[in-house]
Amino acid sequence: MGSLAADETSSSNDAMNEPTQPDDVLQHHHKKNGHPHLPDPTILDLIHCQETQAINAKSHNSGVKAKKVKSAKPKEPTEGPKPTQLGWYPPWWKTFLEEAKAECHAQHAIENAFLDSVKDLPLSVTEALMTSLVEWLEAGNEVEVGIWPDHKANMAKLVNLSTWRSDLKKIAISIMPSMYNLIPSAEVPPQAHTAWVENAAAELLDKSLFLCNSVDELWITNNAAHPALQAATITFFYTGSYHITHRRPDIFKQELPLQSLALVCTVYNCVFDGLVKNGSGKYFLKFTTKDYSAVYLTMVAELKNVLKDAYHGPRLTQ
Structure with a gap:
């Protein structure tokens, strides 16, 4: 598994001000770092932020109604599943997390099946989540808005090895x-x-x-x-x-x-x-x-x- 590659030549504020499309961000990242490396978290957050903008822009230019992306409504802490449980997530995120979980298991089977739950697990799983999410979006799949990156830590606990x-x-x-x-x-x-x-x-x-x-x-x-x-x-x-x-x-x-x-x-x-x-x-x-x-x-x-x-x-x- 690669390590996080931070782009020190530009700030996150500058990146957010540029009208960059998600595909352009991914192509730039792959050209600079190569496919095995994990993306800069700022870039992944940008993909999330630009997702809705890209859909709206396509709808405006083509005159065709965009496919509706549902915003996930957070549930009360005392009701139903929690964000650390798969049942809490809306359909697209649930499908993605199942895929990410399987990928995480496979990777740690050949690396280290006993990560420290406090020190190593959140970082390692977050890396796997970011890599899987980039590949997921590149493949043309979608996820509901209002989840990432707010629940990134909860996902790291969900995609566990226990x-x-x-x-x-x-x-x-x-x-x-x-x-x-x-x-x-x-x-x-x-x-x-x-x-x-x-x-x-x-x-x-x-x-x-x-x-x-x-x-x-x-x-x-x-x-x-x-x-x-x-x-x-x-x-x-x-x-x-x-x-x-x-x-x-x-x-x-x-x-x-x-x-x-x-x-x-x-x-x-x-x-x-x-x-x-x-x-x-x-x-x-x-x-x-x-x-x-x-x-x-x-x-x-x-x-x-x-x-x-x-x-x-x-x-x-x-």
């Missing part, structure tokens, strides 16, 4: 009992099932054995190769409802990004932590940035070390 990570945790929970042999045998008394699961989970969690798939033909441990990792990866990234691989086919068709594998490893760490504390499986820990960002970063570092290994590196990318 539900996304929670859905991955549900997948891991459904997979792990059978794939990790965590179902007590008939020889284990019913009253001892909980303790048995807790002990089994603790053994797998110790030294991250849950990531390994026994040993190979040389009796060397297969690191980060447990079938449960592959099962969760396929379900969440490739065949699941988020369609992450469809948004980055050039990346996922070749190999699973290291950050994505680290995310799957981390979610299993979270689920095993929960089983160690409560073997009944009725309660699991929350898969939050606060609790698992450090674990995720450790997983990323460990996987990078595996990639550097002359023996394990090539096997990890097979």
Whole structure:
């Protein structure tokens, strides 16, 4: 993801006084900074301000009645959905936010799935929103007036990663009992099932054995190769409802990004932590940035070390 590119040669006041059309602004931005970079917030605000003016000008010049753009009426704080919920937004914005949310998920799946909710998330998501909004308007789509930029911060909270990570945790929970042999045998008394699961989970969690798939033909441990990792990866990234691989086919068709594998490893760490504390499986820990960002970063570092290994590196990318 690119960084915000501010134009220091002109002021926002001068820009607002010029009768610049949205397309001209975008062409100027792309010519100056290139497509991968994010637009200056002032430019994006200008696109918003000019949207209605452009429609009115077209109507005046052609004599054809312009398509009506509804102004969104803010709802009372105590009534119905809030601006941090998708249901609060009018139709065009709702459609756009669904698209932006999916794009944000795909981007962070290959970058960093554990952004700091206070420091990093608003900025990162705002960048994604601005990029998506520019592309949305360039494609000829519209959005209702009276929303941007006043509710930009609320949109940043709406387009979050917490539900996304929670859905991955549900997948891991459904997979792990059978794939990790965590179902007590008939020889284990019913009253001892909980303790048995807790002990089994603790053994797998110790030294991250849950990531390994026994040993190979040389009796060397297969690191980060447990079938449960592959099962969760396929379900969440490739065949699941988020369609992450469809948004980055050039990346996922070749190999699973290291950050994505680290995310799957981390979610299993979270689920095993929960089983160690409560073997009944009725309660699991929350898969939050606060609790698992450090674990995720450790997983990323460990996987990078595996990639550097002359023996394990090539096997990890097979």
